[in-house]
Amino acid sequence: MVESVADAIADALVRHGVENVLAQSNPTALMLAVEKVGIRQLLYRTENAAGAMSDAYSRVSGRIGVVAAQNGPAASLMVAPMAEAMKASIPMLVLVQEVPASQRDRNAFQEYDHFALFGGCAKWIRRLDDPDRAAEYVDLAMIAANSGRPGPVVLLLAKDMLMQPSHPKTAARKQDLGHFPLDRPRPEASATHKAAKLLAQAKSPIAIVGGGVHSAQAAAELAALIDVAEIPVATTFMGKGAVDETHPLSLGVAANIVGKNGPAAAHRALMQDADVILFIGTRTNENGTDAWTLTSPDATYIHIDVDPQEISRNYEAVRLLGDARSAISDLTEALKAEDLTQRRGAVAALKAAIVRAREERFTAIAPELQSDEKPLLPQRLMGDLDTLLTPNDIVVADASYSSVWVTAYLTARAAGQRILTPRGLAGLGWGLPYAIGAKLARPDARVVGIVGDGGFAHVWAELEMAVREDIPLTLIVLNNSQLVMQKHGEALGFGRTTTGIGFADVDHAAVARSVGAQGIRIEEPGDFAPALAAAMTSGKVVVLDVISSADAMGPLRIFDGQEGMIDVEPAPHPLRTLERA
Numbered sequence: 001m002v003e004s005v006a007d008a009i010a011d012a013l014v015r016h017g018v019e020n021v022l023a024q025s026n027p028t029a030l031m032l033a034v035e036k037v038g039i040r041q042l043l044y045r046t047e048n049a050a051g052a053m054s055d056a057y058s059r060v061s062g063r064i065g066v067v068a069a070q071n072g073p074a075a076s077l078m079v080a081p082m083a084e085a086m087k088a089s090i091p092m093l094v095l096v097q098e099v100p101a102s103q104r105d106r107n108a109f110q111e112y113d114h115f116a117l118f119g120g121c122a123k124w125i126r127r128l129d130d131p132d133r134a135a136e137y138v139d140l141a142m143i144a145a146n147s148g149r150p151g152p153v154v155l156l157l158a159k160d161m162l163m164q165p166s167h168p169k170t171a172a173r174k175q176d177l178g179h180f181p182l183d184r185p186r187p188e189a190s191a192t193h194k195a196a197k198l199l200a201q202a203k204s205p206i207a208i209v210g211g212g213v214h215s216a217q218a219a220a221e222l223a224a225l226i227d228v229a230e231i232p233v234a235t236t237f238m239g240k241g242a243v244d245e246t247h248p249l250s251l252g253v254a255a256n257i258v259g260k261n262g263p264a265a266a267h268r269a270l271m272q273d274a275d276v277i278l279f280i281g282t283r284t285n286e287n288g289t290d291a292w293t294l295t296s297p298d299a300t301y302i303h304i305d306v307d308p309q310e311i312s313r314n315y316e317a318v319r320l321l322g323d324a325r326s327a328i329s330d331l332t333e334a335l336k337a338e339d340l341t342q343r344r345g346a347v348a349a350l351k352a353a354i355v356r357a358r359e360e361r362f363t364a365i366a367p368e369l370q371s372d373e374k375p376l377l378p379q380r381l382m383g384d385l386d387t388l389l390t391p392n393d394i395v396v397a398d399a400s401y402s403s404v405w406v407t408a409y410l411t412a413r414a415a416g417q418r419i420l421t422p423r424g425l426a427g428l429g430w431g432l433p434y435a436i437g438a439k440l441a442r443p444d445a446r447v448v449g450i451v452g453d454g455g456f457a458h459v460w461a462e463l464e465m466a467v468r469e470d471i472p473l474t475l476i477v478l479n480n481s482q483l484v485m486q487k488h489g490e491a492l493g494f495g496r497t498t499t500g501i502g503f504a505d506v507d508h509a510a511v512a513r514s515v516g517a518q519g520i521r522i523e524e525p526g527d528f529a530p531a532l533a534a535a536m537t538s539g540k541v542v543v544l545d546v547i548s549s550a551d552a553m554g555p556l557r558i559f560d561g562q563e564g565m566i567d568v569e570p571a572p573h574p575l576r577t578l579e580r581a
C-alpha cells in the first residue's frame with residue numbers, strides 16, 4: 001500500500017523511538033497519521049511552553065523531544081524555547097506547517113518566512129519538497145539535531161505535501177536516530193596524553209563542568225575521573241548534579257553564586273590559585289565563570305567539548321575535542337599510566353578542607369534554612385525540600401532567583417541527579433513546562449518545580465495540560481508579588497526602581513483549583529514541609545502558593561557588601577500614587 005507523506009513521517013518517528021508529540025492538532029494530516037501509529041499527542045496550550053517541555057524532555061530522557069506547530073504566529077512562538085535549546089545545546093525536532101507551494105509568496109493566510117524566522121535559533125531548517133523523500137528528511141533532521149553539538153531543527157511541511165503519496169526511491173531506512181549524542185567521537189590521543197600529564201603534574205588542579213556532562217550521560221565516567229585524578233570539581237548551573245555533591249571533592253555550583261554563603265564561596269582561593277583547569281562541556285559563559293573571573297588567566301587550561309568553537313573561545317586550552325563521555329574515559333585511562341604521587345599526597349588534606357568548608361557553610365546558613373520568618377524565606381523552602389529529596393527525584397526551576405535557590409541550596413545526592421535550570425538564556429516561563437517535560441521523560445521520578453510569580457504567569461495555562469494529560473508534579477510558587485531579581489538589579493544599578501516591578505496580589509492556589517489541580521496557599525513556615533511532602537507523594541498536580549519574602553538575596557557575588565543597596569521599596573504603581581494624591 002502506498003503511504004502518504006504524513007504516514008511516512010509518522011512511521012519514521014516511530015522508528016526513531018518517538019512516543020509523544022507536543023502539538024495542537026496541526027498540521028492535521030500529520031497528527032492524524034501520528035495518532036494512527038500509536039504516538040501520543042500531548043495537547044499544549046502555547047507553543048512557547050511546548051518548546052520548553054520538549055527541551056526538558058530531551059535533557060532528562062536523552063531522546064529528542066518533538067513539537068508540531070502551525071505556520072505563522074504559532075511558529076513564531078517557538079522562537080524563545082528554541083533559542084534556549086540552541087544556547088544550551090539541547091536537541092528538538094520542530095515540525096512546522098507551511099503554506100502550499102501554489103500559494104507561496106502571495107501573502108497566503110499566516111504565510112511567513114520561516115527560514116528567516118528560525119535563522120537565529122535553529123541548527124538546521126529545511127522544507128520537504130519531494131514527497132518521496134519524506135522519511136529521508138526526517139532522518140536528516142534527526143541527524144542534524146542529535147549529532148555534534150545538539151540543537152533544535154525545523155522541518156517545514158506544506159499542508160498539501162503531507163497528503164501526497166510517498167514512494168521512497170532509496171532503500172528502506174532502518175536506524176533509530178532519535179537519541180543523543182548520536183556519535184561519541186574521541187579526542188586525539190596525543191592531546192589526551194598531554195592533558196593527563198598536565199593534570200598529574202599540577203600542584204593544584206580543578207575541574208569545572210557544565211551541562212555537556214549531562215547531555216553526554218557522562219556522570220559515571222566523571223565520577224571515575226575524579227577518583228583517579230583526585231581532582232576537586234565545581235559545576236556551572238547546568239552542570240548541577242553532574243557530580244554527587246556529597247563527594248568530598250565536590251565544590252558544588254560555583255558560577256556567579258560564589259558570593260557570601262554560596263556553595264563554593266569558601267573555595268574561591270582554591271579556584272583562583274588552581275594551576276591547571278579542566279573544563280568539561282561548558283561554554284565558559286559569563287555566569288558560568290562569574291564574568292570570567294573565577295580562575296586565573298595564568299592557569300593552564302584543558303577543555304573537553306564537542307563543539308570545536310567553544311574550545312579556546314575564552315581560555316586558550318589543550319583541545320580535547322569530542323564526546324564528553326569518551327573524552328573523560330580516555331583521560332581517566334591516560335591518567336592511570338601517569339605518576340599520580342603528587343595528587344595522592346595532596347588529596348587527604350584537600351578533602352578534609354572541602355568537607356570542613358561544607359560543614360561551616362551549612363552552619364552559617366542553618367538559620368536561613370530553618371527560619372520562621374514571615375513572609376517565608378526561599379532559603380527555608382529549599383531547606384525543607386532538601387531534606388525530602390532522594391537521588392531519584394528531579395527538581396526544575398524557572399529563571400530568576402528560582403534558578404539560584406535550587407542550585408545554591410539543594411544537594412545533588414548522586415552523580416547524574418537532575419536539577420534543571422534554563423541557563424541557555426535564562427528566560428522566564430520555563431519552570432512549569434520543564435516540570436511537565438521532565439515528568440514525561442521519567443514517569444517514575446517525583447518532579448518538583450520552583451517558580452517565581454512573574455515567571456509562572458507566562459505559563460499558568462499549562463497547569464490545565466498537566467491535569468488533563470495526567471502529568472503529576474509539585475509546583476512551588478514563590479509568591480512575592482514582585483519581579484524581585486529585576487528590583488535588586490535596578491536597586492544596585494540605579495538606587496531605585498521604575499514602577500514596573502510590583503504586581504497585584506494573585507491567588508495561585510485558586511488559579512490551580514480553577515483547572516482541577518490542587519492548590520494550597522502557604523503562609524506559615526511550619527505548614528510548608530508537611531504540604532510539600534504530601535504533594536510529592538500525592539500523584540497529583542499540586543501548586544503550593546507560598547507567600548514569600550521579597551527581600552531574600554541569593555548568593556550572587558555581585559551582591560556581596562551591597563545588602564543595604566538592594567533593600568529598596570519598588571516605586572509605587574502610578575494609579576495608586578494618583579489615588580493617594
Ligand SMILES: Cc1ncc(C[n+]2csc(CCOP(=O)(O)OP(=O)(O)O)c2C)c(N)n1
Nearest residue numbers: 400401427428452453454455482483484485
Ligand atoms: C522572558 C524574560 N523576560 C524578562 C526577563 C528579565 N527578568 C529576569 S529576572 C526577572 C524577575 C522575575 O520575577 P519572578 O519570576 O517573580 O521571580 P522573583 O525574582 O520574584 O523570584 C525578570 C523580569 C527574563 N529573564 N526573561
Ligand SMILES: [Mg+2]
Nearest residue numbers: 452453454482
Ligand atoms: Mg516574584
